[in-house]
Amino acid sequence: PEIEELAAPLSSGPFVWAFAAGHVRSSAALQVRVGPSVLAGDLSNLAFETHRVLRAGADYVHLDMFDGNWIQGAFTFGPMVVKALRDHEPRAYFDVHLCVTRPEQYLEEMARAGVSRVTFHFEAVTDPREAAEHAHGLGLDVGLALAPETAVDTTVLNVAELFDVVLVMTVPPGFGGQAFMPEMLPKLKRLREVFPKKALEVDGGVTPLTAALAASAGANEAVAGSSVFRSRNVRRAIRELRRGLEKGQKEQS
Numbered sequence: 001p002e003i004e005e006l007a008a009p010l011s012s013g014p015f016v017w018a019f020a021a022g023h024v025r026s027s028a029a030l031q032v033r034v035g036p037s038v039l040a041g042d043l044s045n046l047a048f049e050t051h052r053v054l055r056a057g058a059d060y061v062h063l064d065m066f067d068g069n070w071i072q073g074a075f076t077f078g079p080m081v082v083k084a085l086r087d088h089e090p091r092a093y094f095d096v097h098l099c100v101t102r103p104e105q106y107l108e109e110m111a112r113a114g115v116s117r118v119t120f121h122f123e124a125v126t127d128p129r130e131a132a133e134h135a136h137g138l139g140l141d142v143g144l145a146l147a148p149e150t151a152v153d154t155t156v157l158n159v160a161e162l163f164d165v166v167l168v169m170t171v172p173p174g175f176g177g178q179a180f181m182p183e184m185l186p187k188l189k190r191l192r193e194v195f196p197k198k199a200l201e202v203d204g205g206v207t208p209l210t211a212a213l214a215a216s217a218g219a220n221e222a223v224a225g226s227s228v229f230r231s232r233n234v235r236r237a238i239r240e241l242r243r244g245l246e247k248g249q250k251e252q253s
């Protein structure tokens with residue numbers, strides 16, 4: 001089934017941010033975006049996995065970089081691998097989720113590797129403001145990830161203002177295939193109230209159903225590993241996730 005997907009033309013969606021002009025009160029005007037997480041793919045064949053999800057309509061590719069330290073024992077890959085992937089996919093939007101200790105030490109390497117957006121954890125970074133400014137100065141989009149135990153309080157809201165996206169983890173970071181945590185939805189609602197135009201991303205246990213729940217709470221971007229890579233039809237899986245987000249957006253109050 002993947003041959004057909006490989007033959008399909010690349011969507012222009014990944015490269016376009018289409019925000020409506022003027023003031024918006026909800027995320028309804030924000031473009032929905034689906035980013036498959038290659039963590040659930042064949043890690044021995046990342047170029048193939050990246051290529052096939054892009055061909056199947058993914059808006060971006062989510063790359064989880066684990067250093068074996070911030071999440072004890074969980075290692076994936078580093079900037080050299082991302083650079084190698086960039087050589088294969090010069091136009092793709094690479095969304096790197098840094099699950100590492102002191103992520104600020106890797107920002108320059110991320111820029112050199114051709115990363116589009118680097119997202120690091122509020123819980124792991126020493127000075128989130130300084131790191132966000134540094135990343136922007138390097139030409140990177142920058143995201144702030146919140147682990148499930150982190151509340152959306154005043155400190156987080158003040159810091160989040162500086163970021164292009166806030167990633168609300170809907171599972172404990174570390175591995176795929178976990179169940180979506182609905183108790184994270186109020187965090188999205190609060191973020192959406194405060195930031196009507198900011199991209200809000202969810203990651204962990206995302207299916208068409210949970211994507212709709214997340215979007216009804218304010219999310220407009222969904223990272224999905226298992227629900228894409230375990231599907232027999234990757235194109236359909238991405239399309240259904242997008243429909244879930246769109247449905248949720250419509251239900252947003």
Ligand SMILES: O=C(CO)[C@H](O)[C@H](O)COP(=O)(O)O
Pocket residue numbers: 037039040062064097171172173174175176177178203204205206223224225226227
């Ligand atoms: O960041 C991650 C884990 O830390 C993964 O991106 C996430 O778990 C996706 O996997 P799944 O969709 O199978 O839950």
